[in-house]
Amino acid sequence: MSAYIHMVDECSVDWITREMSDSQMLKIPYYSEVFKIFLGYRQCYSKVPGAEKDMSKEEANQLKELYKKHVVESVLGENKFGKTVDWLHFDSIDFYYAKDSEEEPSYELKEDPTLSDKNAAAEKMYKYFASLEGEEEFLGFLRYCKFIKGHVNHQSPIEHGTITFRLTDVSRSLTHQLVRHRLASYSQLSQRYVGEKGDLAVVIPHKILVNHPAQEIFEAHMQRVAEDIAKLRDAGIKNEDIRSIYPNAITTQIIVTMNFREAMHFISLRMSPHAQDEIRDVAWKVWNELNTFVPFVFSDIKIE
Numbered sequence: 001m002s003a004y005i006h007m008v009d010e011c012s013v014d015w016i017t018r019e020m021s022d023s024q025m026l027k028i029p030y031y032s033e034v035f036k037i038f039l040g041y042r043q044c045y046s047k048v049p050g051a052e053k054d055m056s057k058e059e060a061n062q063l064k065e066l067y068k069k070h071v072v073e074s075v076l077g078e079n080k081f082g083k084t085v086d087w088l089h090f091d092s093i094d095f096y097y098a099k100d101s102e103e104e105p106s107y108e109l110k111e112d113p114t115l116s117d118k119n120a121a122a123e124k125m126y127k128y129f130a131s132l133e134g135e136e137e138f139l140g141f142l143r144y145c146k147f148i149k150g151h152v153n154h155q156s157p158i159e160h161g162t163i164t165f166r167l168t169d170v171s172r173s174l175t176h177q178l179v180r181h182r183l184a185s186y187s188q189l190s191q192r193y194v195g196e197k198g199d200l201a202v203v204i205p206h207k208i209l210v211n212h213p214a215q216e217i218f219e220a221h222m223q224r225v226a227e228d229i230a231k232l233r234d235a236g237i238k239n240e241d242i243r244s245i246y247p248n249a250i251t252t253q254i255i256v257t258m259n260f261r262e263a264m265h266f267i268s269l270r271m272s273p274h275a276q277d278e279i280r281d282v283a284w285k286v287w288n289e290l291n292t293f294v295p296f297v298f299s300d301i302k303i304e
């Protein structure tokens with residue numbers, strides 16, 4: 001039986017969370033994730049006097065429109081950034097209460113507080129945001145989230161937001177690294193029930209692709225493996241045992257769900273120059289997706 005190899009050098013990604021947002025007529029990618037994080041942080045200050053308010057449907061819809069206006073339309077270029085949304089990009093803006101100040105937060109770094117000052121600032125902000133209503137509260141929350149995420153590590157509400165995506169044409173070598181991230185959930189194509197039919201699809205690493213002699217060695221090796229797979233199949237061996245001779249380069253598909261806190265961790269480790277090219281490319285794609293639609297969480301990630 002003859003066997004051919006098919007080499008790929010770029011994976012494709014389906015952004016399932018984004019697509020689901022559209023199909024549910026929300027039309028605002030990731031808004032439900034943002035809203036859950038908002039409710040999470042809001043829960044934390046709900047015992048502050050003045051904050052025991054329920055959210056009406058009307059208010060919830062207003063917030064949806066607001067997020068659309070300020071984030072999604074802006075990043076999609078349908079709406080020019082206005083003054084009020086400059087801070088959403090957060091490139092250089094930081095904010096604190098001035099130490100011991102009773103004023104409203106100015107969102108400017110007025111001094112360099114100690115850790116306890118940061119906690120005091122966070123507590124004052126709780127009270128301040130609890131006193132706001134509707135649009136103001138929501139915008140305040142986005143700033144607050146950015147602040148405490150970076151400065152007082154109150155990150156658990158970010159776990160209410162999740163991303164689900166499917167990777168196609170990635171190597172087993174990539175997925176083996178990926179699944180080491182224990183706090184994410186995975187569903188991967190079975191090698192037992194879905195065996196290679198004869199042809200072998202493999203991911204060729206970029207550094208081998210651009211080095212002609214290395215590419216020839218890679219290709220010849222994969223051709224031999226493809227032929228041996230076919231021979232084992234002809235000898236009546238089942239997929240569950242044939243897979244023992246599969247190379248790490250073999251392609252696979254995997255669906256991944258990560259909460260945003262784990263996604264931050266994944267991105268910071270795997271976008272790093274220390275990470276391997278293929279997983280680095282995936283981490284970059286995930287960051288680009290999340291930074292586009294949820295910039296208040298992902299715009300300031302520190303790469304390891």
Ligand SMILES: Cc1cc2nc3c(=O)[nH]c(=O)nc-3n(C[C@H](O)[C@H](O)[C@H](O)COP(=O)(O)OP(=O)(O)OC[C@H]3O[C@@H](n4cnc5c(N)ncnc54)[C@H](O)[C@@H]3O)c2cc1C
Pocket residue numbers: 180181182183184262265269270274275276
């Ligand atoms: C450049 C690079 C090289 C690597 N090389 C190797 C290698 O040679 N060999 C190898 O085996 N691995 C290697 N790894 C994988 C690495 O050791 C981790 O398994 C992988 O990066 C997952 O990261 P994590 O454990 O921090 O995160 P996750 O599993 O994503 O967990 C997130 C965080 O949750 C916490 N956590 C999760 N589970 C536990 C637990 N059981 N106990 C305590 N805290 C927990 C930790 O704070 C952890 O950082 C490498 C990773 C990178 C980025």
